[in-house]
Amino acid sequence: MPHELSGYLADFVQHLESEKRHSPRTSENYQRDLLRLASWLVEHDCTEWRAVSGHDLRRYVASLSRQGLSGRSIARHLSATRRFYQYLLRERLATDNPALDIRAPKSSKRLPRVADVDQLNSLLDALPDDPLEVRDRCMFELMYSSGLRLAELASLDVDSVDCKGGEARVVGKGSKTRILPVGRKALEAIGQWMPVRAGLAPEAETALFVSRRGDRLSHRSIQARLSRWGVAKGADQKLYPHMLRHSFASHMLESSGDLRAVQELLGHADISTTQVYTHLDFQHLARVYDQSHPRARRRSGHGYDDQNSEREGNV
Known part of the structure; x- marks a missing residue:
C-alpha cells in the first residue's frame, strides 16, 4: 500500500488516541474501516487521499452494498471517512471532504420479536420452585405489566412502587421520570416477593430486586435469570428482557389501537419510535x-x- 495512504492513516489513528483520547478499541475500529477503503482505492488505481472524489466514494459504497453490508455498517464506514477527512483538512493534506454528501442506503427496519399472549400467560403463571424464582417471576410480571426497560427494572427501589395506588415511578432515558400503572398480577407477585426480600436484603439496601447476597441485582443477572426461566418453564423461544417490553407494546396496541397512549407508557420521546x-x-x-x-x-x-x-x- 502506498505510504501516503497508510502513513496518513497511521497519523490519524495516533491523533485519535493522543489528542482525542479515544479508547484503543475505538481507534482500531476507525483503522479497520479506513484500511478497507484504502485497499479498495489501491485496487482502483487511486494512491492519494486528496485525489478521492465523491464519485469514488459512491462506487465504494455500492461495492460494500454488493458485499452484503447493512446500511448501518456502511453508515459507520462513511462516518469514519468523514472524520478522517476532517483531520486531513486540518492538517492541510486535503482540499475538501468528499464524504460529506454521501449517504448510506437505508436498511430494512427489523421488527422486534414478541411472545404470544397465551405463551406469556403460561410462563408467568408457572409456579416458582425456590425463593429466587419468586423474585424472578415478580421481575418478569412487572416488566411485562408496565413495559419496563431492563435498566428501568434494575434501578427500581422499594419505594418506587405504590402497591395501594397500583403504580410505579420509573426513571427512564434522559433521567425522565414517568408514572406507570401496575397490573393486578404484578402487584400480587410483589406481595409474594417482599417477605422473601426481607430475608435477603440488609436494612440499608433500597433496591427492590436483590441478589442472593442482598445487593442490587445486575442487568446481566436479570438477563440470565429470564433466559433460565424460559428454559425451565418450557418456552419455545429464547426469552430476553426487551422481548417482554416489545410484547407489552404490541399486545397493548392490538387491544387498544391507541398509539399515543402506548408511546407515553413506553417513554418514547418521538412517536415514530413507537x-x-x-x-x-x-x-x-x-x-x-x-x-x-x-x-x-x-x-x-x-x-x-x-x-x-x-x-x-x-x-
Missing part, C-alpha cells in the same frame, strides 16, 4: 383477515397456497 409496533399490529390484523374473510381464505390441499403463510413471508 410506530414500529403498528407493523406488528398489522401482522396480527392480516392473520385475522386471512383466517376470517370468506374471500380471503384459501384451503390447503386443494391446489391453493396458504395465503397466511404467503403474507407472513412478505411482511
